[in-house]
Amino acid sequence: MNAGYIDDGTGEFMGENSPSLARRPLAQIGSRARPQPRLRLLPLAGFVWGSRAAMPLPRTRGEHVLIRVTRGTLQLDFPRSRQALGPDSLFYIPCGTAFAALPLVDCAGEVLLIAPELTRDLSHPLPERALGGRLDHDDPAPRLMLQELAQEARRTSPDARAAIACQLSLLALRLARLEPVARRVQASPGHDPDLPLAERFVALAQTRLADGSTIADLADTLGVTTAELDAACQHRHGKRAVDLVHDLRLARAVQMLRDTSESPARIARMLGYSSLAHLSRAFVTATGRLPDSFRGAD
Structure with missing residues (x-):
């Protein structure tokens, strides 16, 4: 079980629940005493960011964040708005922007975390504000770009930094040409008709x-009957509404125990x-362990 890692720059615990890539940067160039700028590529399903509460609240972080959604929905909360990112979305958040990220059921994709030092003196600078848009479903370029950045980040040759700068400049151009798609939700997420x-x-x-x-x-909040809600949940997720709530509550408990x-x-x-x-019974059923032993096994 992974619990994230301690950030070298801030000393804060980072709560990305991801495989081994979340425990270390993709590249560590130079000595331990002087850690070099880095890129990290994480699975979106485990990227939960925000305050340490049952419902994460917006919080700043010291890296630029690029999010690519391939399946499901990612909920993004900003101090004055909420956005729901669906499949084929690309979203960029510059460092210092307060936000909270919460993958909903079946959410998948990638998150690229970019050290600000890597973005200095780019031929085409990254945006100064958060922005997002729609990707062509059949366009392999975004996926290949992320893969190439990850590959360059693993290299230790002298030209690796220059190659990363070139790729980030191309990324800046792509972001500038995105077709707007992110949906801003001012009211309850349950009222977004899109x-x-x-x-x-699930969002509600x-x-x-x-x-x-x-x-x-x-x-009732959604304006449907329980039968209609169950039918929609069965069609979309293969589970009844009550079972989805059980999964959401348990997933949040796991995240809070870890983070x-x-x-x-x-x-x-x-x-x-x-x-x-009640929590202990649910935990034993799902994991075979009590909450305390689940946390202690990390």
Whole structure:
């Protein structure tokens, strides 16, 4: 089980739940005493960013962030807005921008984290503001560009830095030509008409895990019956609405056990479990371990 890593620059714990790439940068050029600028490529499904709360709140980070969504929906929260990124979306967030990222059910893709030092003196600078857009579904260029950046980051030859700068300049040009697609949601995520019903339900449920809302309450907020909601969830995810809520609550509990120091009892209260015993039963069923042993095994 992976719990992220300690960031060399800030000393803060980073909560990306990702394979071994999340534990170390793709490149470490130079001595340990003077760590060099780096790129890191992470799986989007495990990229949860924001404050350490049941529902992450916007928080700044010291790297530029490039997000590519290939499946499902990523929820992005900014101080004054919320955006839902669907498949074939590309989104860039410059360092210093406060945001929260939460992959919803079945979300997949990649996240490229770029050290600001690598973006100095580019022939075409990266945008100064967050922006996103739609990719051509059949265009392999974005995927190949990320792969090439990852490959260059592994190299230790003198020209690797120049190659990375060239690729980042090309990335800046592509970002400038994106077709706008990210949907801004000012009200509750459950009211975004552009999202399928099942995704609106998941986005809404993510925000109400701890308030005691029933499936009937959520269905009423969405303006549908529980039967219609169940049918949409079965069609989209192969599960009933109540089972999706169970998965969301358990996934958030796993994330909080990995990324925070909150006690299992407090996590249970924050996520709407009736008791610590309720959380423990769910954990044992899903993982074969109690919450404390799950955290201790990391």
